[in-house]
Amino acid sequence: MKIFSASKIREADETTISRQGITTGELMERAGTEVFLWLKKRFPDKETVFHVFCGKGNNGGDGLVVARLLHNDNYKVVVDIVEGTGNPSEDFTANFEKLEQNNLACNTNEAYEYKKHKIIFLDAIFGIGLNREVGAEAKEAIQRINNSAVKIISIDVPSGMFMDRKSDIAVHSDMVLTFQFTKLAFYLAGNCNFIKEIKILDIGLDKDFIANEPTQFFLTDRTEAHQRYRPVPAHAHKGTQGHALIIGGSYGKIGAVTLSSKAALKSGCGLVTAYIPKCGYTIVQTAFPEAMVLTGGEEHINTIAFDIEPKAIGIGMGLGQQPETQQAVLEFLKHQKTPMVIDADALNILSYNNEWLNMLPENTILTPHPKELERLMGSWEDDFEKMEKIRAFAKEHKIILVAKDAFTIVACNDRVHINSTGNAGLATGGSGDVLTGIITGLLAQSYSPADAAIFGVYLHGLAADIGVCETSKQAFTASDIINYLGAAYLKIEAEKAQK
Numbered sequence: 001m002k003i004f005s006a007s008k009i010r011e012a013d014e015t016t017i018s019r020q021g022i023t024t025g026e027l028m029e030r031a032g033t034e035v036f037l038w039l040k041k042r043f044p045d046k047e048t049v050f051h052v053f054c055g056k057g058n059n060g061g062d063g064l065v066v067a068r069l070l071h072n073d074n075y076k077v078v079v080d081i082v083e084g085t086g087n088p089s090e091d092f093t094a095n096f097e098k099l100e101q102n103n104l105a106c107n108t109n110e111a112y113e114y115k116k117h118k119i120i121f122l123d124a125i126f127g128i129g130l131n132r133e134v135g136a137e138a139k140e141a142i143q144r145i146n147n148s149a150v151k152i153i154s155i156d157v158p159s160g161m162f163m164d165r166k167s168d169i170a171v172h173s174d175m176v177l178t179f180q181f182t183k184l185a186f187y188l189a190g191n192c193n194f195i196k197e198i199k200i201l202d203i204g205l206d207k208d209f210i211a212n213e214p215t216q217f218f219l220t221d222r223t224e225a226h227q228r229y230r231p232v233p234a235h236a237h238k239g240t241q242g243h244a245l246i247i248g249g250s251y252g253k254i255g256a257v258t259l260s261s262k263a264a265l266k267s268g269c270g271l272v273t274a275y276i277p278k279c280g281y282t283i284v285q286t287a288f289p290e291a292m293v294l295t296g297g298e299e300h301i302n303t304i305a306f307d308i309e310p311k312a313i314g315i316g317m318g319l320g321q322q323p324e325t326q327q328a329v330l331e332f333l334k335h336q337k338t339p340m341v342i343d344a345d346a347l348n349i350l351s352y353n354n355e356w357l358n359m360l361p362e363n364t365i366l367t368p369h370p371k372e373l374e375r376l377m378g379s380w381e382d383d384f385e386k387m388e389k390i391r392a393f394a395k396e397h398k399i400i401l402v403a404k405d406a407f408t409i410v411a412c413n414d415r416v417h418i419n420s421t422g423n424a425g426l427a428t429g430g431s432g433d434v435l436t437g438i439i440t441g442l443l444a445q446s447y448s449p450a451d452a453a454i455f456g457v458y459l460h461g462l463a464a465d466i467g468v469c470e471t472s473k474q475a476f477t478a479s480d481i482i483n484y485l486g487a488a489y490l491k492i493e494a495e496k497a498q499k
């Protein structure tokens with residue numbers, strides 16, 4: 001799904017208004033109606049009290065439409081117009097006047113008892129138009145909303161959240177009902193307290209504009225994942241499903257390479273070879289009999305040489321950083337042409353030898369976690385700078401950068417793809433090793449590097465989303481990602497079959 005900037009969203013509004021021959025007020029009525037219908041379905045009990053906080057811009061205008069529709073449908077509605085929210089917009093004013101015509105008063109200080117009524121706060125103070133720091137009066141309203149113990153639903157965006165820079169104070173929403181497009185700011189680590197759940201409401205913006213307007217940002221949602229997924233051909237055999245080579249491990253860290261190799265095989269490739277130091281030989285052969293094993297070095301890898309021809313290579317998991325290992329890795333990378341995923345210690349070795357980055361084959365995939373990312377490209381001031389640096393770094397070195405985190409970012413071909421699956425159950429040792437295995441396995445199956453990275457990250461998160469429902473987040477382990485890979489594939493197959 002495309003993610004547009006605030007200015008592009010405004011263009012989408014304007015194009016819709018002109019192509020559909022409607023007024024801005026009619027578009028606002030449509031947006032407000034979608035919110036109203038969603039609320040009505042979710043909260044059928046007419047005793048529910050909706051306390052609507054409105055700013056004076058168009059987000060506040062949406063809030064007034066919703067308030068009127070709820071009131072006319074016999075819900076209990078309280079409307080608070082928040083001062084210090086700019087000059088009233090035309091459509092805000094028009095809807096404000098309609099309140100009186102519909103016998104709905106504002107700022108009445110009407111108090112409903114929390115114990116007797118189900119109260120919902122609707123937050124319509126600011127939307128995508130926030131363009132300066134929030135002033136004292138709006139801040140007070142935001143704090144009042146946040147200090148309440150009631151459910152908070154934001155219209156379009158949590159008020160106070162900037163679309164293009166760091167936000168200091170914003171509504172802590174339980175649910176954001178956002179119009180037509182998801183927004184980049186929703187997925188940034190610094191905004192994680194402002195948002196729990198997102199629901200996108202279709203308000204009928206112009207389909208051609210959405211399809212044709214370019215953007216650099218995408219959300220890897222179900223549709224994007226389905227487009228990249230490749231079912232196993234009926235006549236497949238192990239020779240056509242690709243051979244993955246997983247290089248890593250050192251004394252005490254053989255588990256990392258075992259997890260990675262297993263994940264590669266379970267992602268669907270035909271054959272897996274693990275290249276490890278000798279101390280791991282029995283462990284890998286016992287824990288994972290499907291793998292073939294090659295060795296180099298005793299307790300750590302000191303040379304990388306083999307006569308097999310893998311279709312993809314994953315390197316770095318549990319590798320260690322012994323000087324001999326560093327040398328072996330650099331020598332190895334120098335001659336590589338095979339599609340490759342570079343992770344963990346192999347990434348750290350590259351960070352100390354930055355000039356080697358430009359020698360990597362085009363579209364090599366790097367999968368750093370936040371600390372490794374910092375070592376690679378330096379630190380960042382805030383999430384927006386981080387995003388920009390990631391994009392520029394991938395472009396400069398012609399690589400694919402998978403910046404792992406909640407909402408992992410995949411930067412490739414001057415585009416940024418934000419993943420939508422995964423959960424905090426993945427905050428457990430070895431989950432990154434599994435991801436590298438999955439992406440390497442997909443590469444071996446001839447997925448393009450971009451598809452392997454984007455789909456691999458999605459699949460990894462999906463396995464965790466399915467898994468934690470049965471294991472809990474606490475008890476979920478990296479091995480469980482592998483255990484639930486099959487369920488993730490089945491879910492994708494079932495979704496595709498439903499279409």
Ligand SMILES: NC(=O)C1=CN([C@@H]2O[C@H](COP(=O)(O)OP(=O)(O)OC[C@H]3O[C@@H](n4cnc5c(N)ncnc54)[C@H](O)[C@@H]3O)[C@@H](O)[C@H]2O)[C@@H](O)CC1
Pocket residue numbers: 009010013027028031055056057058059060061062084085086087089125126127128129130131132133134135138155156157179180203205
């Ligand atoms: N995207 C869409 O398709 C649609 C958008 N609509 C709504 O319109 C919103 C955008 O409306 P606006 O552009 O009017 O802006 P907002 O309502 O988001 O708020 C900004 C308003 O407050 C002022 N303002 C900005 N920062 C301020 C600050 N720190 N302190 C005080 N005042 C401040 C601005 O001058 C502007 O009037 C969207 O978020 C959405 O809710 C809907 O009405 C219709 C359809």
Ligand SMILES: Nc1ncnc2c1ncn2[C@@H]1O[C@H](COP(=O)(O)OP(=O)(O)O)[C@@H](O)[C@H]1O
Pocket residue numbers: 368369404405406407408421422423424425426427428429430431432433434435
């Ligand atoms: N809170 C979270 N929500 C979603 N995904 C997460 C979260 N925490 C970690 N992950 C995912 O788990 C993996 C962790 O990778 P990494 O830190 O390299 O682990 P390890 O080094 O132990 O293998 C990444 O894919 C990351 O995106």
Ligand SMILES: [K+]
Pocket residue numbers: 059123124125126127154155156157158159
């Ligand atoms: K809002």
